Amino acid sequence: MTCRTRFAPSPTGYLHIGGARTALYCWLEARRRGGQFILRIEDTDQERNVKEAVDAILEAMDWLGMDYDEGPIYQTQRLDRYREVAEQLVAQGKAYYAYETREELDAVRAAAMEAKEKPRYHGAYRERDAGYRDDPNRVIRFKNPLDGVVAWEDKVKGRIEISNTELDDLVIFRPDGFPTYNFAVVVDDIDMAITDVVRGDDHVNNTPRQINLYRALGATVPHFAHLPMILNEDGEKLSKRTGAADVMQYRDAGYLPHALLNYLARLGWSHGDQEIFSIAELTSLFDLKDVNAKASRLDSAKLGWLNQQYLKSDEPADVATHLAWHLRAAGFDLANGPAPADVVVALRDRVQTLKDMAERAAVWYQPLTHYDDAAVAKHLNAGALAPLSDARMRLGQLASWTTEAVSAALHETAEALSIGVGKVAQPLRVAITGTQVSPDISHTVYLAGQAEAIRRIDAALAKLPVGA
Numbered sequence: 001m002t003c004r005t006r007f008a009p010s011p012t013g014y015l016h017i018g019g020a021r022t023a024l025y026c027w028l029e030a031r032r033r034g035g036q037f038i039l040r041i042e043d044t045d046q047e048r049n050v051k052e053a054v055d056a057i058l059e060a061m062d063w064l065g066m067d068y069d070e071g072p073i074y075q076t077q078r079l080d081r082y083r084e085v086a087e088q089l090v091a092q093g094k095a096y097y098a099y100e101t102r103e104e105l106d107a108v109r110a111a112a113m114e115a116k117e118k119p120r121y122h123g124a125y126r127e128r129d130a131g132y133r134d135d136p137n138r139v140i141r142f143k144n145p146l147d148g149v150v151a152w153e154d155k156v157k158g159r160i161e162i163s164n165t166e167l168d169d170l171v172i173f174r175p176d177g178f179p180t181y182n183f184a185v186v187v188d189d190i191d192m193a194i195t196d197v198v199r200g201d202d203h204v205n206n207t208p209r210q211i212n213l214y215r216a217l218g219a220t221v222p223h224f225a226h227l228p229m230i231l232n233e234d235g236e237k238l239s240k241r242t243g244a245a246d247v248m249q250y251r252d253a254g255y256l257p258h259a260l261l262n263y264l265a266r267l268g269w270s271h272g273d274q275e276i277f278s279i280a281e282l283t284s285l286f287d288l289k290d291v292n293a294k295a296s297r298l299d300s301a302k303l304g305w306l307n308q309q310y311l312k313s314d315e316p317a318d319v320a321t322h323l324a325w326h327l328r329a330a331g332f333d334l335a336n337g338p339a340p341a342d343v344v345v346a347l348r349d350r351v352q353t354l355k356d357m358a359e360r361a362a363v364w365y366q367p368l369t370h371y372d373d374a375a376v377a378k379h380l381n382a383g384a385l386a387p388l389s390d391a392r393m394r395l396g397q398l399a400s401w402t403t404e405a406v407s408a409a410l411h412e413t414a415e416a417l418s419i420g421v422g423k424v425a426q427p428l429r430v431a432i433t434g435t436q437v438s439p440d441i442s443h444t445v446y447l448a449g450q451a452e453a454i455r456r457i458d459a460a461l462a463k464l465p466v467g468a
């Protein structure tokens, strides 16, 4: 049977990276097995702002490159289907109408609490065959089996077994005409032919109820894989309530989408001691059975390290498309500066994030207006006149503007003046960047562009002490 997995977020806000890792594992499992990955939006909770949240989830999926074969499918567009299946269960005697008021149910719960028992529905309508009537308290309840156990072989957690006596008759349709979570999920997973339900282990308690519903509906029970939660650095479950980071904040902070995917894949899954996986490797190697059953904690140092590995090893042109986004976000006009791919080559050994790279690139996209006093005092002195003038002359004559040509010109200056290249580089670095810190001098000069490099050298020459 073709593997079919689904990611089913509730649109209650942005996609945080705990949810994103769950989506990733669903996606990878489907891809490895040549199956399909479906995106379903569980939007039956009408009170929250659904539209914006859906857009945020879709944007994050898109940025991460997790493509789905079907969807997004919205539960609110399937309400008739849930009603039809619920009524079918009633007609078959597998579910029933119940009409307790809120007060009556509260009283049942209070009595159970007082008797130190688990609060559960007492089944008053179970055998009453009350039928349908127009009543604001009307719900449909599922006749959960009264005895026996529900067991499944979880792909991550191993065998899990729950006694039916622990479960009560679940409401499957609410008075407001909406299905309940567990019911809609089962109807969807059956209709969408999901073979592997991969979700966070915050859903483990729902699974026995859902398995009973599958059986009542005569459907094949899928495989289940309950993934341990991702915890924040304080050990709390990542959740919007605890301020978990939005996937898109990782883009804004300068991470590459595939670096984040690699990081999330490794957070709870391993393949030997390999750390760096291309997406192609992940889609061929990932297997739910290798997922760690223990919760994992975020480790931002590791993400930074991984991101830098990708900055260094990816094609500069590919990194450049992401860098361009950051350069624009920082307000730079790309037409007024070097090609982003050249910036990548110059800076990728020195930074961990694209944001940092874009910030350091400011010096090539903006006019140089600020000079560091200490740098000027130290390097724009009488001794700088000869190297700056000679370098200006040679750089101005270059017919082809490349880092190699710039480098050769600066070496010629050093040779002509019988000084070390460092003595040429120091004043030149201050001339081009206003500071003493920049990447390799040939890149630094090259990125300024020929005309601008000459302008900046002239401005530096004008700063030399009078009489120099």
Ligand SMILES: Nc1ncnc2c1ncn2[C@@H]1O[C@H](COP(=O)(O)OP(=O)(O)OP(=O)(O)O)[C@@H](O)[C@H]1O
Residues within 6 Å of the ligand: 008, 009, 010, 011, 012, 014, 015, 016, 017, 018, 019, 020, 021, 022, 198, 199, 200, 201, 202, 203, 227, 228, 229, 230, 231, 237, 238, 239, 240, 241
């Ligand atoms: N911290 C987490 N670690 C791993 N998976 C998670 C985490 N939080 C949620 N999930 C999973 O992500 C999927 C989407 O869930 P859902 O949309 O309900 O999450 P959420 O509403 O964003 O979570 P929360 O409201 O707790 O912030 C579910 O399979 C859920 O189990």
